[in-house]
Amino acid sequence: MSESTQIEVMKQHLIDPEICIRCNSCEEACPIDAITHDANNYVVKPDVCMACQACLPVCPTGAIDNWIRVLAQEPYPIDEQFEWMSLPVEKTLPENAVEIPTGGRREGEQEALAAASTPDGGVVGELKPGDELIEGQPATTAGSSVPPWSAAHPYVNLYTHKNVAEATVAGNYRISADNAESDIHHIVLDFESLPFPVLEGQSIAVFPPGLDARGRPYYARQYSIASPRDGERPGYNNLSLTVKRVTSDYDGNPVAGVCSSYLCDLRRGDKVRVIGPLGATFLMPNLDRANLLMICTGTGAAPMRAMTERCRRLTKRSEFQGRLMLFFGARTQHELPYFGPLMGLPKGFIDINLALSREPDHPKRHVQDLIVERASDVLTLLQDPNTHIYVCGLKGMEHGTLAAMKNIVEASGQSWQELSAGLREQGRMHFETY
């Protein structure tokens, strides 16, 4: 590999000492203590900062929004920054240098942590539109940055990389059919007496054991929680995940996904290191008359399962009377996680629409096609102020679903711009794609 011969540059995060008023807001806001100070200056530790940008909005002066390109091997150390009276000018860098993400020397841990919480419990991943510096965060910007008003209050980040939680595997089952291409597992983690309160729509991050090619521990990967708040088994302190073994990368080249393989191969009784809970906005309304419009592909089914199961348990106690509509995409029926149990749900409880793209005797359809086919029902739901929309799955689906909803609304002569702005502001439209 050419890795070692490449010259890498990165954007180093620096604070302008001439503008900074040393108010400490940034240090307070940084979720991973990347900011520190002495009597003279506030500075950012180059080996810790993951460019999550949680510190930007709290800075009253703009002093913190400085990103200077440096050789990745030679960032300005903090001792030097402490001495500064003004920012240095950017040095000339080799032309053939490759840009790596900020904090790239620990790029691993960044991702999970970037999606971890901000000081005020928000999800950093939702802070700014997909910044080039950050990778691996859920793309949630198309949706709301606030939860539904009635959502139960989530706990976020009870466990962090400094304070990792340990869970025990209580079960691990393959849920895609034996003859299916994809290997999807339903994994139950038990926290026993460790407090780990979660809500439907939240996720956790898992640390795979071992070291990466550069000899550093692997970073944590995120997985949506597939069980409702009162446990995979009601009344137990456990939760489930839906994990698909990654066997090819986004471009289709074969790879063995580090964390997904680790998880799919776990056995009952194994210990797993996790952090979280993560996510403070992709949450369901806590209201008996709410409707859920759920759109997902593949393992994006996980949070939908959690929400559906929550509603099912409530319905049994006559505590829920809203409507559920699900659009679910997969290549074939065999690859739909939870296909069996899903099909067992009463029609009156949930309106299920499967979009199968490679089912032999079926026309090839994607979720967006199905949404358009069901235009009038979707429109009725979209116009109901009690409806909340959830989209989860592969990155690519975001655009298509938005376009489909826009079509439907505009075909009815209404303004999508207005409607969708309302949905976003009211915390009623949420995206989580990866």
Place this chain on the structure above:
Amino acid sequence: MTGIDYSQKIPNNVNLSEDRALQRALEHWQPNYLNWWQSMGPDGSHGFDVYLRTATSVNPDGWAHFDHVKMPDYRWGIFLTPQDGQRKMHFGENKGKDVWQDAPGEYRANLRRIIVTQGDTEPASVEQQRHLGLTAPSLYDLRNLFQVNVEEGRHLWAMAYLLHRYFGRDGREEADALLQRNSGSEDSPRILGAFNEKTPDWLAFYMFTYFTDRDGKFQLSALTESCFDPLARTTRFMLTEEAHHMFVGESGVSRVVQRTAEMMNELKTDDPAVLRKAGVIDLPTIQRYLNFHFSVTIDLFGADESSNAATYYSAGLKGRYEESKRTDDHQLKNDTYRVLKVIDGQLREVEVPMLNALNEVLRDDFIKDSVGGVSRWNRVLEKHGIDFRLITPHKAFNRKIGSLSEIRVSPDGHLLTEEQWRVHQDEWLPTAEDRAFVASLMGRVAEPGKFANWIAPPVIGINRQPVDFEYVRFN
């Protein structure tokens, strides 16, 4: 149901729409608040569209929402940093137990008093600044003034919320009283002295936001440590806003100093008379303002020795600045602290029990922090090749509270007789003439990108807008 959408009217993360009791309490208080804002808030500003930062939620992108807003339409809101669910009391006698989610009976009165005192300062500074809008040196500054005003208003909301939500009827009465006292009023003045002083001109405003709002930072920081969790969470969110106020002060004074320095170089003089004629504020005058605001502000921390402070700390009501970062036992029963006293006609440091000296500890933390900013003003002078240096006066200078209030001390810390004080007083504190001169420079500049002659433009605009952005639109 009343049919009012509270989350629209009063953005909040305290589940206001479901809390009927709180709704009822606020229904009564909110109109009174609006009346207070109309009559005591910024003078003649009601029709303007101001480029304000509004908090709409506590998410990172929710609390810094920028837009042109008419000030009466500003949505003050009630925001608390989310509960983290695992906070424990980390100082005082109950160290190690779960923090309180409700006000414990035995500490109710003290907690209420702490909240009322903090709450009283918020509307006070709005009242003190109410006429400044008429003489703003630029649209940029006018906008900053208004931003400070609305946030002080919101901080009042934050404290009124705590009173309403956790202190029953007494709390409601105290919340009403917050709107009835007025800064400088003969009959019902604000609780703390500094908040009854006038803020007549923009130099005073910058000094106020630099020093007095920094007092706010330290008081709020001590309250964010409180074991009464709702208070801790409320003040933590307030702190992020307080930072902006200090920014206005620090950069404001810095720009005044810069402009003066430029003029000194241009005219090659340090003669105050010549500089005044050229329309800038001479450095000795700036130093006198600094002396005044510094000394008035450090009085806000209270008496050097205070048994109340000890009680608050031991009970877990109010911690120290950065309590969680300190490494002692967080009970302080056996510790001592050095406090300045007059003994045999000399200023001396004496050891007193730490718990009784906590006001002094906070004051010293504040002083250290303020000195840092003053040195940054000096850097501006350094850069312009000017020898003059601004300095913070001695801790005992011009004190009105505590044991030091009984003596006269020069800015450099020498004990003086009353006679010596009288002779020099005018060199150290702003005179009527100084104030009249500064007042004579004040005149409104309302064209985007233009600045009054006595102040330099800022280095960068607000929210990355250009400096000549239309920060305020007059309609």
